[in-house]
Amino acid sequence: MVAKQNTQQKILDAAQSLFADTGFNDTSLRQITSLAEVNLAAVNYHFGSKKELIQAVLQRYLRVLMARLDQEFNQLLAVQHPNNLTQVLAVFVKPLLELNSVHTNGTRIFLQLLGRGYTDVQGHLRWFINQHYGRVLDKFVLLVQQSCPELPASELFWRLHFSLGTIVFTMASNEALAEIAQADFNEEVDIEGVIQRLLPYLAAGIAAPVFTRSQPQQQLRSGT
């Protein structure tokens, strides 16, 4: 017989799917514990509160992902010459795909959860991620900055968030999009295929020429 699965893991598995599909606030503990086939009180017993459960669900992926990303970033930073932007972005692909070893469809689920963390009103999540992994992410920003030296920092900030939006939204509606692509273009699309389509789009967007009102390419910061 299948060994009795850990209650905590049953909860985490049930919670991540529901959170990814419905969002954090719109998923009730009763839905989670019912899907996990555990008692309602188990969440509060094992995790303390719903808020802490949300963090635990994300931690399972963040721990693995961020460690891997940190390696990759350090490797690129060690190189003397600035790296090509496409190369810098491509560094995400493998670590993200490896999340599928954390759980079935781990990559998709994690990216959806990430999106929920930003669009749902979950201030504590942004704080949590920044607190724990801000140092790693700063390395990425530095790498992008090196590969696009002529891009002002504020412009880069916005474009990286635009990119985050692209990724997150695409993953959130991945299922629907893949279905349409299949029907309209007879195209079989998996997560890896989507990522490979994303990279050129993101690279081009981030490195796009900076808009200026009057002049084609000149200064952006003038005065203070």
Next chain:
Amino acid sequence: MVAKQNTQQKILDAAQSLFADTGFNDTSLRQITSLAEVNLAAVNYHFGSKKELIQAVLQRYLRVLMARLDQEFNQLLAVQHPNNLTQVLAVFVKPLLELNSVHTNGTRIFLQLLGRGYTDVQGHLRWFINQHYGRVLDKFVLLVQQSCPELPASELFWRLHFSLGTIVFTMASNEALAEIAQADFNEEVDIEGVIQRLLPYLAAGIAAPVFTRSQPQQQLRSGT
């Protein structure tokens, strides 16, 4: 003296702000009616249900915006030569900014609401928009297709959805992003600023060179 404001409008005004800030599901009718200083039952009396209130809030903007966009699209379609992609995208700017005449901060509020409509689980909203304004949006797709004739239809499909993701996500987390930009770069960001930052990013992304497995990407450069 100020004439007694219509109860329906007081509700719409209160609802749109709260919906934009907190999302549809996380805003209660009691919050709305309390801010609007009307009785709780007024929402159900005047709009029928919360769902219909959500649609009414969006309709106030969609009606104006879509009529304007339809004009612009027809105008561009009438031209014989294919239009520049940047021009096609830029066509959104004026109609969007004119929403400020519907209500103070109308542009920001509408775009935030749109973002909420896609990220919150509001299936009825997607259906509603497509049902009412699908014909108008088809014209836009046609225009983009004409401006990027070398782009395969399936690639265009994905990139337009990437772009929708960028817009929707950016607007949904607009407040948070604006706060960070303010803190980190001492940059006052209004909705027009965000739109102007978005356009080059989207145009570059949509028109990016198509990824091919064998050949290396051409070097992407910022600045033209």
Next chain:
DNA sequence: GTACATTTCAAACACTTGTTTAAATTTGTG
């Protein structure tokens, strides 16, 4: 002013939410 329709109001409705409690059960250990 009477009669009628529209609108407002306080109260209650039935239901869901996250969390807590205290007893019952299972588990690990000497």
Next chain:
DNA sequence: CACAAATTTAAACAAGTGTTTGAAATGTAC
């Protein structure tokens, strides 16, 4: 085995949800 710690359980909690109700208040037409 027996004892204690860890876990599970059903039940209740207080608070919040959208919606409905029926009586007041207001507005409108004759």
